Amino acid sequence: AQSVTQLDSHVSVSEGTPVLLRCNYSSSYSPSLFWYVQHPNKGLQLLLKYTSAATLVKGINGFEAEFKKSETSFHLTKPSAHMSDAAEYFCVVSDRSGFKTIFGAGTRLFVKA
Amino acid sequence: DAGVIQSPRHEVTEMGQEVTLRCKPISGHDYLFWYRQTMMRGLELLIYFNNNVPIDDSGMPEDRFSAKMPNASFSTLKIQPSEPRDSAVYFCASSTRVTGANVLTFGAGSRLTVL
Numbered sequence: 001a002q003s004v005t006q007l008d009s010h011v012s013v014s015e016g017t018p019v020l021l022r023c024n025y026s027s028s029y030s031p032s033l034f035w036y037v038q039h040p041n042k043g044l045q046l047l048l049k050y051t052s053a054a055t056l057v058k059g060i061n062g063f064e065a066e067f068k069k070s071e072t073s074f075h076l077t078k079p080s081a082h083m084s085d086a087a088e089y090f091c092v093v094s095d096r097s098g099f100k101t102i103f104g105a106g107t108r109l110f111v112k113a
Numbered sequence: 114d115a116g117v118i119q120s121p122r123h124e125v126t127e128m129g130q131e132v133t134l135r136c137k138p139i140s141g142h143d144y145l146f147w148y149r150q151t152m153m154r155g156l157e158l159l160i161y162f163n164n165n166v167p168i169d170d171s172g173m174p175e176d177r178f179s180a181k182m183p184n185a186s187f188s189t190l191k192i193q194p195s196e197p198r199d200s201a202v203y204f205c206a207s208s209t210r211v212t213g214a215n216v217l218t219f220g221a222g223s224r225l226t227v228l
Binding site for chain 1: 117144146155156158161162169170204206213215216217218219220222223
């Protein structure tokens with residue numbers, strides 16, 4: 001079975017400083033992994049996806065994530081936080097069929113001025 | 114494209130009433146998913162369809178919940194009778210095998226409050 005664990009329920013950073021949101025996954029095969037973002041009272045938006053091509057994946061809004069098989073991690077980073085990045089972020093793995101996605105519990109990112 | 118359209122955006126109803134949530138997927142998308150989001154349980158997949166056919170409904174909590182997709186451009190999620198514990202935000206999402214069936218485009222959600 002597949003699962004994802006988001007290691008932090010809340011992360012707080014100052015504007016202009018780096019962002020690190022941590023995600024570990026469990027899968028018995030090569031997984032497809034995603035990060036989605038949800039702004040308050042909005043639907044979820046895809047940030048980036050990993051599907052066994054390059055291990056460093058670049059997404060929208062300056063975010064990127066690195067797939068590390070040895071560490072079973074898929075952490076999301078951004079070099080410099082912006083106020084507009086304040087939102088909830090979800091790490092997601094899909095099952096073998098590729099159709100059934102399993103969401104992590106989410107990490108809420110706070111950005112201080 | 115207008116994206117995935119959900120209605121109503123907000124619904125307040127009394128326990129025991131029937132609730133119907135609606136979703137219009139992106140044109141050309143052949144997968145449709147219904148999710149429920151609560152503080153306690155996070156995002157849960159309820160059911161998904163491929164080419165209007167239900168593929169996996171193992172996430173549907175109980176018989177009070179039913180979902181249909183009569184055609185490629187419309188789906189409903191019905192709760193009858195509703196209970197206070199059904200209060201949640203319900204999201205519809207769609208995808209296409211062309212860009213990856215597991216790459217989801219979400220609607221804005223329907224916030225349900227059952228009193």
